[in-house]
Amino acid sequence: MRNLSENICCSSVNVIIGERIEDFLSSIHGKKIAVIYSKNLRLNPKADLVLPVEDGEETKDINNVLVLVKKLFEAGFDRGDYVIAVGGGTVLDMVGFASSIYMRGLNLVNVPTTLLGMVDAGIGGKNGVNFSGIKNVLGTFYQPSTILADLGFLETLPKEEIRKGLAEVIKYGIVLDKELYDYLSIHENEILSKEPVAMEEIIYKSIKDKLTIVKQDERETKGIRIVLNFGHTVGHAIEAGSGFKIPHGHAISVGMVCESKIAEEMGYSEEGVVEDTIWLLQLYGLPLSVDRLGFPVSKEIAISSIQHDKKIRGSKVMMPFPTRIGEWKAVDVPLDTLMGFVSQCL
Ligand SMILES: NC(=O)c1ccc[n+]([C@@H]2O[C@H](COP(=O)([O-])OP(=O)(O)OC[C@H]3O[C@@H](n4cnc5c(N)ncnc54)[C@H](O)[C@@H]3O)[C@@H](O)[C@H]2O)c1
Incomplete structure (x- = not known):
């Protein structure tokens, strides 16, 4: 397990790489928890509000944001409570936006389940939904308080989804990080076979x-x-x-x-x-x-x-x-x- 933390303007962002989501959830006490997760994942979280959602670009729709806000409101969530977004970049973008506008923002935890989500979409505080057929027209900058990369999710992720995320990892290597470039150059077998040590390394460096x-x-x-x-x-x-x-x-x-x-x-x-x-x-x-x-x-x-x-x-x-x-x-x-x-x- 590896940890990182960074102060971004007015927010402190903690990153945990390698912890299981179940362990993370059981470490939260005294606050309400909502887990909003991609329907395609096999998950049975213990939380006050559990909401499976569709994923893919269609989920990035303002109507889904309003449905989510309504559920949080009806369940009496306040600004100190937690929303845990679990899924690929599309679910994180939609849930992140809803979390940022609900009572001007509550505790958001991003749990990306694709490699692209772990190295890119779940990091950096951008969120958004599509509007009038154009991507990310509505959105905010809103930092999650925690980003949890549970590497267990990579086990079910198809190779093609791994490759799509690797394009962003390679990007970091080329423009920002020669060490990462060199690591990628000599560990392709471990990375393409999702070997946990190698995955943890490239995810850590990218984040x-x-x-x-x-x-x-x-x-x-x-x-x-x-x-x-x-x-x-x-x-x-x-x-x-x-x-x-x-x-x-x-x-x-x-x-x-x-x-x-x-x-x-x-x-x-x-x-x-x-x-x-x-x-x-x-x-x-x-x-x-x-x-x-x-x-x-x-x-x-x-x-x-x-x-x-x-x-x-x-x-x-x-x-x-x-x-x-x-x-x-x-x-x-x-x-x-x-x-x-x-x-x-x-
Ligand atoms: N906010 C940002 O900074 C930022 C940055 C980059 C991309 N994005 C956004 O991210 C989105 C793309 O994200 P994505 O590539 O993760 O797409 P996605 O959310 O559509 O997920 C891709 C596919 O992987 C499946 N999946 C997710 N987790 C899985 C798992 N653990 N095992 C098996 N299958 C799994 C999903 O069901 C889906 O079919 C785009 O909407 C893009 O605009 C946002």
Whole structure:
């Protein structure tokens, strides 16, 4: 078991890696507990309110938030009580949002059950639901008081879901953490077979990397949190170009290849960064180009979606470029230049 704690602005966030959820729940005394969990999990939690919910993007709906708020209200929950969100990123995003608005926020505990949830969605305090067909339009920044990565959940997680989460882990390695990059380079068998020591190591390092960044720039206003977007500008364009049929992890894998090439061509990265990026993604069986995504991507829609990127300021997009493995730099890229490069990648 490993622990971490970080003060993020006005909240203290505790991370526990390797404890079972049952043990965690029995350590809470004198407060009401609600466990909101993905219906797909086999779980029989002891709590005052137990609510199984659907998962997937459809669960990220404001109506589900209101249902949850109503249940908490009827059960007499107050700000000192606990909501335990158990599931993949979709369940955490919906429950996190509900917890942040109920009485202006109660004690939220994130228990991510996918690798993506453990290394990304469950960390950093962003939550949200989709609106009018657009992702995460409604949401808040709200830090969970505890993040519990119960590695037991990984046992049932399909290999493809592991790979999707690994794309984000590899991202941390490339732009923030050479040690993590090196660890991933030599432990692929243990990681792909979900060996607990290796999983604990990569989850610990990823959470630490993400929290270190979030702590410096919780609200994404200082040009630091942007580093977590490496591969995502192009990745989001690919997702949009496929009508959101291509999984996020696959799209950002191709996005990282493309963005590292742009960084090199614009003269920001050392020689070899593109090869090192491609090599590690390939080692984990992640796609490197759009023709490997198994779904058609409309170049036109993909490129035009870049023009609506939230990171555009004037006619420039601020992008995090890897300068060498484990290091990065924020660069303002003219939109025309970016679209020119991206059309070569797609
Ligand atoms: N808030 C953030 O900072 C943040 C960051 C990244 C992604 N996200 C969001 O996260 C969502 C994606 O998360 P996700 O990939 O976890 O998707 P998800 O919640 O849809 O889960 C993926 C699949 O895994 C299944 N599953 C979950 N746990 C399992 C387990 N232990 N064993 C077997 N199957 C299991 C689910 O039933 C589902 O079919 C997106 O909505 C994305 O926008 C949020």
